Amino acid sequence: xxxxxxxxxDSFSALxxxxxxxxxxxxxxxxxxxxxxxxxxxxxxxxxxxxxxxGLACRYKxxxxxxxxxxxxxxxxxxxxxxxYMAGEMDHSVGxxxxxxxxxxxxxxxxxxxxQHPGLVRTLWAESLAEGSVAREWLVGLGRRSAYSRxxxxxxxxxxxxxxxGLTDGSVCDLPVTQQELADxxxxxxxxxxxxxxxxxxxxxxxxxxxxxxxxDWDGLQQAGEFDPSYLKINVIKRLSKSISGSxxxxxx
Amino acid sequence: xxxxxxxxxDSFSALxxxxxxxxxxxxxxxxxxxxxxxxxxxxxxxxxxxxxxxGLACRYKxxxxxxxxxxxxxxxxxxxxxxxYMAGEMDHSVGxxxxxxxxxxxxxxxxxxxxQHPGLVRTLWAESLAEGSVAREWLVGLGRRSAYSRxxxxxxxxxxxxxxxGLTDGSVCDLPVTQQELADxxxxxxxxxxxxxxxxxxxxxxxxxxxxxxxxDWDGLQQAGEFDPSYLKINVIKRLSKSISGSxxxxxx
DNA sequence: CGGTTGTTTGACGCAGTTCAAGCGGAGTGG
DNA sequence: CCACTCCGCTTGAACTGCGTCAAACAACCG
Numbered sequence: 033x034x035x036x037x038x039x040x041x042d043s044f045s046a047l048x049x050x051x052x053x054x055x056x057x058x059x060x061x062x063x064x065x066x067x068x069x070x071x072x073x074x075x076x077x078x079x080x081x082x083x084x085x086x087g088l089a090c091r092y093k094x095x096x097x098x099x100x101x102x103x104x105x106x107x108x109x110x111x112x113x114x115x116x117y118m119a120g121e122m123d124h125s126v127g128x129x130x131x132x133x134x135x136x137x138x139x140x141x142x143x144x145x146x147x148q149h150p151g152l153v154r155t156l157w158a159e160s161l162a163e164g165s166v167a168r169e170w171l172v173g174l175g176r177r178s179a180y181s182r183x184x185x186x187x188x189x190x191x192x193x194x195x196x197x198g199l200t201d202g203s204v205c206d207l208p209v210t211q212q213e214l215a216d217x218x219x220x221x222x223x224x225x226x227x228x229x230x231x232x233x234x235x236x237x238x239x240x241x242x243x244x245x246x247x248x249d250w251d252g253l254q255q256a257g258e259f260d261p262s263y264l265k266i267n268v269i270k271r272l273s274k275s276i277s278g279s280x281x282x283x284x285x
Numbered sequence: 286x287x288x289x290x291x292x293x294x295d296s297f298s299a300l301x302x303x304x305x306x307x308x309x310x311x312x313x314x315x316x317x318x319x320x321x322x323x324x325x326x327x328x329x330x331x332x333x334x335x336x337x338x339x340g341l342a343c344r345y346k347x348x349x350x351x352x353x354x355x356x357x358x359x360x361x362x363x364x365x366x367x368x369x370y371m372a373g374e375m376d377h378s379v380g381x382x383x384x385x386x387x388x389x390x391x392x393x394x395x396x397x398x399x400x401q402h403p404g405l406v407r408t409l410w411a412e413s414l415a416e417g418s419v420a421r422e423w424l425v426g427l428g429r430r431s432a433y434s435r436x437x438x439x440x441x442x443x444x445x446x447x448x449x450x451g452l453t454d455g456s457v458c459d460l461p462v463t464q465q466e467l468a469d470x471x472x473x474x475x476x477x478x479x480x481x482x483x484x485x486x487x488x489x490x491x492x493x494x495x496x497x498x499x500x501x502d503w504d505g506l507q508q509a510g511e512f513d514p515s516y517l518k519i520n521v522i523k524r525l526s527k528s529i530s531g532s533x534x535x536x537x538x
Numbered sequence: 539c540g541g542t543t544g545t546t547t548g549a550c551g552c553a554g555t556t557c558a559a560g561c562g563g564a565g566t567g568g
Numbered sequence: 569c570c571a572c573t574c575c576g577c578t579t580g581a582a583c584t585g586c587g588t589c590a591a592a593c594a595a596c597c598g
Contacts, residue, residue, distance in 0.1 A: 093425050096511060101428040103421045115418075118411050123418050123516055150403045157410040158371050164413065165368075165376050167420040168356050172346050174427035175354040175472030179554070210576065219428030224554050226578065241577090242563095258349060263376055432586070463544060474587050479546065494545090495595090 033085055034059055034135065036109025036197045043267055044158035051149050058145055059083055059135040071126045071134065072113050078122070080136040082112040087132030088209070092216065093124045102217040104166060105129075107193055114160060117142060130208050162265040169263040174219045177258070179228045182218045185257030187238055189264065191247060196266045202250060208243035232256070286338055287312055287388065289362025289450045296520060297411035304402050311398055312336050312388040324379045324387065325366050331375070333389040335365040340385030341461070345469065346377045355470040357419060358382075360446055367413060370395060383461050415518040422516040427472045430511070432481045435471045438510030440491055442517065444500060449519045455503060461496035485509070 038055055041047060047055070062085060065071055071089055072078055089106040103124065106112060112126050117139050137145075146153050166189075173182045190207065194200040215225045233239045237253045239246045247253060291308055294300060300308070315338060318324055324342055325331055342359040356377065359365060365379050370392050390398075399406050419442075426435045443460065447453040468478045486492045490506045492499045500506060 091421070093421070095425065095429055099429050101425045103424045115414055118407070118414055119418075119518070124421060150406070153403070153406045153410065154371070157406065157413060160410060160413050160417065161368055161371055164417040164420060165372075167417060167424060168344070168346070168377060170424055171356045171420060171427060172348065172354045174424060175469075176348055176352050212576080216428075221555055222576095223556080223578090227554095230578090265372070465544080475544095476546090476588080477586055480586095483546090 033108045033197070034083070037083060037111070040109055040266075041152075041155045041159065044162070044265075045151070045155045047155065048149075048151070051152055051155075054145050054149055054152070058137045058141060060137070061135060063134050063136070065128045065132045065134060067128055067130050067132075069128050071128055071132065072116065072122050074122055074125045076116075076122050077120055078113060078116050080138045081114055081117050081142055082134045082136045084108050084110050084112065085133040085135050088129045088207075089126055089132055090129055090213070090217070091124050091126050100216050101219065102213065103170065104163070105190065105193075105217075107197060107199070109197055111159065114156060129213060165263050165265060179218070179220055179224055180231060181257055182220070183214065183225065183228050183232065183257075184237065184253050185259050186214070186217060187240070187245065187247075188254055188257045188259035188261075191245070191250075192259075192261045192264060192266065196264075202247065204244060204246050206243060207240065207245040209240075286361045286450070287336070290336060290364070293362055293519075294405075294408045294412060297415070297518075298404070298408045300408065301402075301404070304405055304408075307398050307402055307405070311390045311394060313390070314388060316387050316389070318381045318385045318387060320381055320383050320385075322381050324381055324385065325369065325375050327375055327378045329369075329375050330373055331366060331369050333391045334367055334370050334395055335387045335389045337361050337363050337365065338386040338388050341382045342379055342385055343382055343466070343470070344377050344379050353469050354472065355466065356423065357416070358443065358446075358470075360450060360452070362450055364412065367409060382466060418516050418518060432471070432473050432477055433484060434510055435473070436467065436478065436481050436485065436510075437490065437506050438512050439467070439470060440493070440498065440500075441507055441510045441512035441514075444498070444503075445512075445514045445517060445519065449517075455500065457497060457499050459496060460493065460498040462493075 034056060038047075038052055041055065042052065065087075071082060074093065084106050086108055089110075089112070090102045091104045091106070092100050092102045094100045106126065112134070113122060116122050146156075169189075173185055177185065191200060191202065191205065194205050195202055199205055211225045211229065212222045214220075214229075215222045218225065220228075229240055232253075235249075235252070235256075237247075237249045237256060239248065253259070287309060291300075291305055294308065295305065318340075324335060327346065337359050339361055342363075342365070343355045344357045344359065345353050345355045347353045359379065365387070366375060369375050399409075422442075426438050430438065444453060444455065444458065447458050448455055452458055464478045464482065465475045467473075467482075468475045471478065473481075482493055485506075488505070488509075490500075490502045490509060492501065506512070
């Protein structure tokens with residue numbers, strides 16, 4: 033959702049009220065993409081930056097032999113193709129895992145907004161850095177963690193991020209992801225993901241099925257995945273605490 | 286080197302002459318770090334951004350059991366801890382693989398420079414995005430490539446980047462990296478790296494030893510690693526071709 | 539010349555892959 | 569309402585790429 037983006041950006045660099053208004057006004061319209069379709073394709077030069085309003089998507093690359101690697105999940109409030117604005121051509125694709133609702137801002141309009149509020153450039157830069165931080169954590173997982181630990185870690189990440197945007201209270205959440213998609217995220221085979229998922233359930237940590245994830249033992253799951261949420265840069269403490277008065281939008285906790 | 290940084294940043298967004306001068310003037314002093322030492326540590330809050338002038342370094346994270354994952358190599362002209370400037374605390378360490386010579390710019394000074402030349406913010410943002418692009422390519426390697434292909438790919442990357450800064454003509458280059466360090470980069474064991482390296486030599490593609498890398502068959506190596514250099518964002522075509530007159534520093538090719 | 543650090547080799551084991559087949563639920567059309 | 573079909577999940581058996589352990593070797597350095 034738009035408000036999730038605003039809150040996230042604000043957590044990076046304490047936006048001013050006009051900046052917040054600008055971000056809110058930037059994104060207009062909404063488009064729907066059915067599950068399985070691509071939102072942007074590798075090599076594409078798009079003319080706008082998209083924002084996920086609803087649904088679940090993923091970044092991925094396909095190799096010559098057809099196998100693919102998923103490199104990150106996109107949740108409501110995430111920006112899809114900021115890369116496209118800065119670098120031109122996309123170097124990876126983004127696909128909808130579930131039906132998605134998107135909003136978008138034309139590059140030109142974004143450009144104008146950034147001219148008018150130069151501070152927002154730094155904010156978006158911070159957003160890109162946060163994405164890099166997640167990619168690095170995934171590198172550690174793929175390189176050095178066992179399948180068991182890797183899956184646990186990924187599930188922790190998804191839950192933590194969903195919690196941050198109010199999509200779960202921490203015990204149950206919608207997660208209509210196939211085991212093949214998990215396998216493509218984790219660099220594993222479908223068959224092995226299936227077996228490890230059963231082990232995780234047998235251990236009483238989580239169960240995943242019928243499009244839903246149930247966390248039975250959050251602490252145990254975190255331990256199994258050696259999960260430390262700081263790399264997600266959620267709720268970063270602001271260094272300059274510009275007071276944002278009268279926003280009327282204070283977070284609950 | 287400083288000029289490599291300037292050239293690279295310029296390739297992202299066509300710097301103006303004053304911007305170039307500012308970048309050149311920003312970095313002062315030089316410090317030496319012996320091989321094996323850390324340049325910055327995870328969790329550290331440094332007060333300046335470092336630049337590699339000479340030597341080879343790597344980003345890495347260490348896991349609780351002591352195993353580590355290297356997440357990227359740093360060559361002369363690369364910025365070490367731009368993250369630190371934006372995000373505060375480092376979420377990973379950077380270690381010197383060989384003796385390194387560094388220059389640095391205090392955060393405050395960088396801040397002032399960016400205030401004075403707001404365009405540079407976008408340039409550094411682009412630099413961060415390029416780093417993210419490399420991380421994503423590594424993800425594909427760790428997730429979906431065989432050990433053989435992974436090593437070939439990594440060697441291609443190093444050669445391509447060294448070529449870009451004049452550290453090799455493409456056939457031989459200094460690469461004083463241990464097989465353990467390669468293993469930590471590729472998510473493999475030391476022993477396996479050793480054996481695959483022998484296979485690569487037997488195939489007549491490359492040989493690595495005594496601190497040097499010899500490429501015997503570049504095309505073959507690229508094929509083995511399915512290497513496509515575009516993700517490195519070297520020599521990106523500038524979208525706005527501001528003419529930079531009389532720099533007297535034109536690249537040879 | 540001895541110690542230290544990096545490389546090489548061999549034997550063995552296992553985590554994870556591949557192949558192949560069966561199962562179950564959800565949607566669709568007759 | 570039943571059959572048919574698709575898609576995703578599950579299971580078993582065989583295989584293998586890569587890891588682990590352990591020891592020998594080579595190169596470098598003070």
